[in-house]
Amino acid sequence: MPVMIPRHIEPRVPVPPFEVQREIVRIMCHFTQMEARRRQYEYHRDKLLTFREFAA
Incomplete structure (x- = not known):
């Protein structure tokens, strides 16, 4: 049996x-910055460690 909530009552969210x-927000910004640094590190690491084959 479904519970009916009157429409005039709005739920309160703490x-x-x-x-x-x-x-x-401060903590979330810190983690966002850490994630950006991690991606930047991975990008440069991959660029430095990717070697192209040269034709002889």
């Missing part, structure tokens, strides 16, 4: 305080 939100 939101952390602003300072906690800022800390979450």
Whole structure:
């Protein structure tokens, strides 16, 4: 039997305080920067370690 929720009642979603939100954003930005550095490192590593065959 489905549960019916009246349309006039909006569900409440808890939101952390602003300072906690800022800390979450700071941490996520740090991981984003780390991921960008990892990709940059992989790109340059692959460029340096990829050798083309030269025709004789």
